[in-house]
Amino acid sequence: MAQLLKIEDCVSRYEQDVFRYTGQYIRLKKERWNRVKINWESEKNSNLTDDILEETKPPKKWWQRKAEPSETEPTEPINKTYTPITLTALKKNFKEELYNFQLKWASATIREQSRISNRVRNHSFLRYMLMDLPDNYLVLYKPIVRLKKAETQLDVIIIGPDSIQAIVQMNANEQETIHPTQGRFWEIERKGEKNRIISPVSAVQRMNYFIESIIDQASSEMKFTYTILAENSYINRSNIPPYIQVVDKSVYEQWSDQLKRQPSPIKYKQLKAAKTLLDHCVTTSYLRPEWESAQEPWQQIDVD
Numbered sequence: 255m256a257q258l259l260k261i262e263d264c265v266s267r268y269e270q271d272v273f274r275y276t277g278q279y280i281r282l283k284k285e286r287w288n289r290v291k292i293n294w295e296s297e298k299n300s301n302l303t304d305d306i307l308e309e310t311k312p313p314k315k316w317w318q319r320k321a322e323p324s325e326t327e328p329t330e331p332i333n334k335t336y337t338p339i340t341l342t343a344l345k346k347n348f349k350e351e352l353y354n355f356q357l358k359w360a361s362a363t364i365r366e367q368s369r370i371s372n373r374v375r376n377h378s379f380l381r382y383m384l385m386d387l388p389d390n391y392l393v394l395y396k397p398i399v400r401l402k403k404a405e406t407q408l409d410v411i412i413i414g415p416d417s418i419q420a421i422v423q424m425n426a427n428e429q430e431t432i433h434p435t436q437g438r439f440w441e442i443e444r445k446g447e448k449n450r451i452i453s454p455v456s457a458v459q460r461m462n463y464f465i466e467s468i469i470d471q472a473s474s475e476m477k478f479t480y481t482i483l484a485e486n487s488y489i490n491r492s493n494i495p496p497y498i499q500v501v502d503k504s505v506y507e508q509w510s511d512q513l514k515r516q517p518s519p520i521k522y523k524q525l526k527a528a529k530t531l532l533d534h535c536v537t538t539s540y541l542r543p544e545w546e547s548a549q550e551p552w553q554q555i556d557v558d
Contacts, residue, residue, distance in 0.1 A: 255283070255352055256383050256391035259528060262407070263398040264361040264368035265539035272392075272529050275359070276520055280389050287348060294344050349385050356384055366539040379423055379483075383412065387513060390415055390520045392528050398536040401464055405536055408461050413528050415518035417477040418469070420461040422454045426487035432502075434493040442487075454482050458498055468530055475523055 257279055259268040268275050357375060361368045374380065374395070383393050394411040410421040426432060426442060432451075433441040439450040458480050471478055481499045482489070485506040494500060501509045 255349065255356075255385055255389060256387035256393050256412070257389065258356045258360040258380075258384055258393050258395065259413075260394040260397045260532060260535055261357070261360045261368075261370060261374060262396050263536045263538045264370060265363055265366045265537050266360045266532075267363050268360070268528075269532050269535070269537065270363065272532060273525050276392065276525060276528075279356075279359070283352060283389070286352075290344065290348055294341075353381065353384055362542070365541060367542050368537075368539045379410070383410075386510075387412075388516055390516055390518060390524075391513075392520075392524065394531060394535070397531075399464055399531075399534050400536050401467060401534060406460060406464075408464060409457055411461070411465075411531065412513075413524055413531070414516060415521045415524050416475075417479060418465060418527060419479045419481060420458065420465060421481045421483050422457045422461070424451075424454055424482065424484040424487070424489075426484050428486050428503075430487040432484060432487060432489045434490060436493050455495065455498065458482065462497075464534075465531075468534055469527055474527055476527055 257268075257276055259272065260266050357370060361370050377395075380393075380395055383391070383395075387393075392413040394408075394413075396407055396409060397411070398405055398407045408420070409423065412419045412421065424432065427444070430442055430444045433443060434453070434455075435441065438453055438456070440453050441448050442451050462478075462480055465478060469476070479499060480497060481501055482494070483506075484500075484502045487503055489500050489502040491500055
């Protein structure tokens with residue numbers, strides 16, 4: 255699960271010390287998963303033992319059996335904690351828990367916090383990055399940055415061990431074909447009907463200018479990639495600058511699989527690049543009313 259360093263202009267623990275918190279996240283995740291799995295296996299074995307004992311009990315005589323409650327007789331509600339039946343279901347629940355934990359780390363510190371909209375919480379591509387990509391990817395989701403006293407909002411930046419990938423996502427539906435032009439607007443076609451949308455090239459250029467203004471590609475030893483992403487539709491590849499990679503429905507699965515296959519661990523140059531990017535991000539936050547709030551259920555140590 256990729257690490258979420260920044261959401262828009264939210265305060266983030268990673269801004270305080272990205273070198274510390276990236277390693278701490280991986281350690282806490284591993285410790286929590288070990289506890290969750292052990293508890294699940296213990297409860298599963300306990301339930302199995304109870305079932306065996308129940309089956310070996312001799313049947314009660316008819317005069318020992320408790321009468322069935324009548325329809326009008328009140329019964330106590332049964333409150334049971336849901337326990338996943340399979341290991342796959344347990345992993346899914348764990349990922350959901352960790353996803354919410356990451357949103358907290360990327361929007362609050364011990365003393366400050368920021369608000370996250372439901373639109374961001376439920377964004378499908380954000381969930382994909384945090385739940386499907388490996389831990390060695392670091393994500394900045396639509397950060398607001400400052401460069402030469404001007405503030406602007408970017409799209410998505412994924413920092414890998416050896417690369418920085420800037421992604422502009424297009425919100426196109428299935429069965430739509432996008433036709434790029436050299437102008438400010440592109441055409442989007444569906445069943446013979448054409449409409450205009452704003453060209454994403456300007457957003458890519460904005461990210462290109464920002465990243466290469468603060469990070470030198472040669473000295474950082476990081477590869478820069480700029481991507482227009484339309485996972486649900488098709489893009490005609492004409493009239494697109496050669497330095498921009500196009501990922502549409504025809505190659506999305508291949509692109510996604512390649513991202514997931516990243517064996518390298520987190521590297522110092524990667525964290526250094528992340529710190530440089532975070533140093534130029536804008537933060538809007540407010541003091542927490544009671545910053546001695548309770549710890550996470552799986553976080554039994556001081557994480558500040």
